[in-house]
Amino acid sequence: MDFTDFKTVGIAGLGLIGGxxxxxxxxxxxxxxxxxxxxxSTVGFAQLSGAIDGVLDDIxxxxxxxxxxxxxxFATIEYMKRIAPLLTKKQIVIDLCGTKxxxxxxxxxLASKYGFTFVGGHPMAxxxxxxxxxxxxxxxxxxxxxxxxxxxxxxxxxxxxxxxxAPCGFGSITVTDAKKHDEIIAFTSQLAHVVSxxxxxxxxxxxxxxxxxxxxKDMTRVAWLNEHMWSELFLENKEPLLxxxxxxxxxxxxxxxxxxxxxxxxxxxxxxxGRIAKESIDGSVKKK
Numbered sequence: 001m002d003f004t005d006f007k008t009v010g011i012a013g014l015g016l017i018g019g020x021x022x023x024x025x026x027x028x029x030x031x032x033x034x035x036x037x038x039x040x041s042t043v044g045f046a047q048l049s050g051a052i053d054g055v056l057d058d059i060x061x062x063x064x065x066x067x068x069x070x071x072x073x074f075a076t077i078e079y080m081k082r083i084a085p086l087l088t089k090k091q092i093v094i095d096l097c098g099t100k101x102x103x104x105x106x107x108x109x110l111a112s113k114y115g116f117t118f119v120g121g122h123p124m125a126x127x128x129x130x131x132x133x134x135x136x137x138x139x140x141x142x143x144x145x146x147x148x149x150x151x152x153x154x155x156x157x158x159x160x161x162x163x164x165x166a167p168c169g170f171g172s173i174t175v176t177d178a179k180k181h182d183e184i185i186a187f188t189s190q191l192a193h194v195v196s197x198x199x200x201x202x203x204x205x206x207x208x209x210x211x212x213x214x215x216x217k218d219m220t221r222v223a224w225l226n227e228h229m230w231s232e233l234f235l236e237n238k239e240p241l242l243x244x245x246x247x248x249x250x251x252x253x254x255x256x257x258x259x260x261x262x263x264x265x266x267x268x269x270x271x272x273x274g275r276i277a278k279e280s281i282d283g284s285v286k287k288k
Contacts, residue, residue, distance in 0.1 A: 003159075003160030003161070003163045003164055004160075004163055006031070006065035006066050006164065007031060007032060007065060008031065008032040008033075008034065008063050008064045008065050008066075009021075009025050009031045009032070009033050009034070009064065009065070009066050009067075009068065010033075010034045010035070010036075010056040010060070010061060010063075010064035010066070010067040010068070011033065011034070011035045011036075011052070011056065011067075011068045011070060012035075012036050012037075012056060012067065012068070012069045012070065012071060012079055013036075013037060013038075013069060013070035013071040013075075013096075014035050014036070014037040014042050014043065014046050014051075014052075014070075014132045014135075015037075015070060015130055015131055015132060015135070016126065016127060016129070016130045016131060016132070016134055016135055016139075017070040017096050017123060017126075017135075017139075018035070018037075018068065018070030018071075018096070018132075018135075019046065019051060019131075019132035019134075019135025020125075020135040020136055020137065020139035020140065021068050021070065021096070021140075021168065022035055022046060022051040022052050022135070023051050023135055023136060023137035024137045024138075024139070024140060024167050024168045024169070025167045025168075026050060026051055026052075026053075026137070027137040027167075028137065028166075028167040028168075028169065029166075029167040031167070032053050032054075033051070033052045033053050034052060034053060034054050034055060034056040034060050034063070034064060035047075035051070035052035035054075035055070035056050036055060036056040036057060037132075042131075042132050043055060045132065046132060051132075051135070058082075058083070058086060061083050061086055061087070062086055062087070062088070064091060065090070065091060065092070066091070066092050066093075066094065066164055067083070067087075067091065067092070067093045067094070068094050068095075068096055068121075069093065069094070069095045069096060069097075070096045071097075072097070072228075072229055072232050073097045073098075073099055073102060073103050073232060073233070073236050074102075074232065074236075076095050076097055076103050076106075077102065077103060077106040077107075080093065080095075080106060080107055080110050080118075081106075081110065084110040084111075084113070084114045084116070085114060087114055087115070087116040088115065088116065089115035089116060089117075090116075091116045091117070092116065092117040092118075092119065092164070093107065093111070093116055093117070093118050093119070094118075094119045094120075094121045094147075094161075094164075095107060095118075095119075095120055095121055096121050096122065096123055097120075097122065097233075098122060098185065098189070098190075098229075098233045099181075099182055099185070099233050099236045099237045100120045100122065100148050100178035100181045100182055101178045101179065101182050101236070101237070102236060103120060103178075104118075104120040104148050104178040105178070107120065108150060111150065117150065118150065119147055119148065119149050119150065119161060120147065120148030120149075120178060120181075121145065121146070121147050121148070122145070122146040122147075122181065122185070123140055123143060123145050123168070123170070124143050124144040124145065124146065124189075125139050125140050125143035126139075127139070128221070128222075128224040129224075130226045130229070138169075140168040140169055140170055141168075141169040141170075141171075142169065142170075142171035143170055143171055144170065144171060144172045144173075144174060145165060145168070145170040145172070145173045145174070146173075146174045146175075146176060146181055147161060147173060147174070147175055147176075148175075148176060148177060148178050148181060149161065149175060152175060152177075158175065161173075182237050182240050183240045185237070185240075186237055186240035186241040186243070186244050187240075187244050190230075190233065190234060190237060190241050190244070191241065191244040191245065191248065192222055193222045193223075193225055193230055194234070194241075194245065195219075195248070196219055196220055196221065196222045196223040197222075197223045197225065199219055199220060199223065200220050200223045254266075254270055255267070255270055258270060
């Protein structure tokens with residue numbers, strides 16, 4: 001496929017991510033955009049608002065050069081199974097799920113059987129709210145995009161994928177494999193959502209107003225989540241997430257024990273170790 005000559009983009013799932021992809025391609029390119037969603041009213045609204053040019057279905061899917069799938073992981077696999085026999089070797093499918101292991105396994109197997117090209121994808125961007133209503137053409141501007149390609153040493157292929165994704169305005173594109181993606185995302189994203197969601201369950205949270213500032217906002221930002229989507233992502237990525245949960249529980253227990261026993265020396269060491277870890281990972285910041 002000539003990645004520089006694609007004309008039609010199909011988007012399955014017009015929620016926050018899929019809807020934002022649709023709006024980005026309509027605003028930043030001359031591509032024709034077709035869309036589908038489990039909710040017919042969402043498709044209708046997307047058409048009326050100019051985010052898509054028409055409906056993506058089992059007939060028009062053959063007209064798409066690129067198909068993005070912005071559904072939950074298991075729904076993504078089922079959708080690929082349905083459309084795979086309708087695709088040709090000239091078409092490319094890119095999923096946008098938050099986990100990659102099972103989706104990529106299914107995608108690569110179907111691509112091998114039916115001849116189309118599959119690439120795993122994960123745009124690292126989002127909002128507190130879900131749904132097409134909150135979709136934005138600017139959502140991905142400057143954000144990282146992670147891809148799991150079928151081949152890792154074909155520079156021309158990877159440049160082609162970057163060309164396809166250009167209308168979204170990603171700040172960086174990272175190439176990895178499905179296993180590594182899921183292990184890292186368990187720490188950088190999934191653990192943060194679990195901790196944030198659990199943190200706001202403290203009874204003290206009900207009386208925080210007037211006493212909270214940046215720290216509270218940072219800790220609770222992702223507590224407001226789509227519980228159906230995130231529960232599926234957590235369970236699909238169970239082992240890596242359990243490792244991260246066990247690790248943080250062990251660390252928190254050390255802090256708790258030091259505080260409970262008035263062990264100032266140990267507490268200082270624990271806090272120092274955390275500060276040094278942050279500086280080592282993200283770079284030190286000079287204090288004014």
